[in-house]
Amino acid sequence: MNIIEEIIYPVLQEFKEEEEFDYELSPELKIFGDGAYFDSITLVRFVIAVQDKISELTDKTLILATPQAMSRSNSPFRTVTTLSEYIDELLAEAK
Amino acid sequence: MSDKITLITGTRKGIGKALVEHYIKKGHIVIGCSRSPIEWQLEGYTHHIADVSNEKDVLSIFKQIRNDFGRLDNLINNAGIASMNHSLLTPKQTLDKVFNTNVMGTFLFCREAAKLMQKNKYGRIVNFSTVAVPLKLAGEAVYAASKAAIVTLTDVLAKEFAEFGITVNTVGPSPIETDLIKNVPKHKIEELINSQTLKKLGTIKDVINIIDFFLKEESHSITGQKLYLGGM
Numbered sequence: 001m002n003i004i005e006e007i008i009y010p011v012l013q014e015f016k017e018e019e020e021f022d023y024e025l026s027p028e029l030k031i032f033g034d035g036a037y038f039d040s041i042t043l044v045r046f047v048i049a050v051q052d053k054i055s056e057l058t059d060k061t062l063i064l065a066t067p068q069a070m071s072r073s074n075s076p077f078r079t080v081t082t083l084s085e086y087i088d089e090l091l092a093e094a095k
Numbered sequence: 096m097s098d099k100i101t102l103i104t105g106t107r108k109g110i111g112k113a114l115v116e117h118y119i120k121k122g123h124i125v126i127g128c129s130r131s132p133i134e135w136q137l138e139g140y141t142h143h144i145a146d147v148s149n150e151k152d153v154l155s156i157f158k159q160i161r162n163d164f165g166r167l168d169n170l171i172n173n174a175g176i177a178s179m180n181h182s183l184l185t186p187k188q189t190l191d192k193v194f195n196t197n198v199m200g201t202f203l204f205c206r207e208a209a210k211l212m213q214k215n216k217y218g219r220i221v222n223f224s225t226v227a228v229p230l231k232l233a234g235e236a237v238y239a240a241s242k243a244a245i246v247t248l249t250d251v252l253a254k255e256f257a258e259f260g261i262t263v264n265t266v267g268p269s270p271i272e273t274d275l276i277k278n279v280p281k282h283k284i285e286e287l288i289n290s291q292t293l294k295k296l297g298t299i300k301d302v303i304n305i306i307d308f309f310l311k312e313e314s315h316s317i318t319g320q321k322l323y324l325g326g327m
């Protein structure tokens with residue numbers, strides 16, 4: 001499965017339309033952290049939407065915002081690429 | 096305006112069952128649950144066999160709601176169990192059961208409901224406490240502590256959910272004649288009632304009146320509130 005194209009981009013596109021963000025979809029897009037588009041509440045809503053998308057497509061219930069993930073010095077929510085790698089990791093573990 | 100979608104926990108009997116009847120009459124689509132099957136049916140009502148403290152059960156109810164309606168307007172966390180006993184005679188199992196049902200169950204339903212409600216930036220959540228919390232009744236340490244936890248949970252969730260247009264409030268009934276209190280000795284209930292401002296039993300109608308108020312669209316500015324019956 002192409003995690004970026006099938007999971008992350010559709011959700012980012014939805015947020016872009018609904019919340020009128022002016023970002024362009026790209027693997028380098030900064031999601032959360034310094035110089036990023038989302039504040040913490042938008043991140044919460046984004047995480048929920050991504051989790052929903054994953055369970056819709058894979059029938060797996062992943063918890064993205066685990067305490068470990070949130071305390072990683074390199075947060076998986078920095079960019080589209082880091083998030084896709086993180087989801088890939090979790091999907092592999094959930095097999 | 097389309098029909099309100101209302102989820103009520105603990106609907107097999109008692110207050111929960113009366114709430115189902117009331118909101119069906121008001122034209123809501125109602126979904127409910129209990130651990131044992133129900134012996135009644137109502138048009139517009141869907142029942143799930145679920146233990147509110149079991150995350151799998153909870154997730155499957157919400158999956159169904161998401162598929163069937165794609166939204167949820169109201170959640171009433173009515174399911175609850177009590178334990179009346181001196182703390183020196185209370186086994187750990189009782190704590191596990193009471194806290195799992197009352198606190199864990201309420202939390203899981205609030206979390207999943209808010210995920211769904213935030214999409215529409217609208218939601219009403221009502222949680223159940225009891226007058227045993229402000230009255231600090233001897234013999235109800237575990238039950239009252241679990242219901243105090245629900246009050247605090249409600250207060251904090253009210254803040255966290257505010258930006259999603261979701262209100263979260265607590266209703267605290269005084270004693271009402273249901274199975275929940277049928278094993279409590281008469282003199283204990285009398286003692287309790289005498290420490291209330293209004294020295295009388297509560298009724299299910301009183302509880303419905305408060306919940307109606309919290310669920311109203313016009314109550315968008317009422318959140319993090321606790322309304323006790325009997326005059327606390």
Ligand SMILES: NC(=O)c1ccc[n+]([C@@H]2O[C@H](COP(=O)([O-])OP(=O)(O)OC[C@H]3O[C@@H](n4cnc5c(N)ncnc54)[C@H](OP(=O)(O)O)[C@@H]3O)[C@@H](O)[C@H]2O)c1
Pocket residue numbers: 104105106107108109110111128129130131132145146147148172173174175176177196200223224225226267268269270271272273274275276
């Ligand atoms: N009656 C009172 O005097 C009074 C006073 C203050 C507050 N309250 C609160 O009001 C609420 C309703 O009480 P009630 O008087 O109607 O009690 P009740 O007559 O004992 O009914 C409790 C309901 O909750 C369900 N339930 C219990 N544990 C559950 C679980 N783990 N998962 C799913 N459903 C569960 C029961 O069905 P199953 O057994 O089939 O699961 C039943 O339908 C409770 O939160 C209670 O603490 C009552």
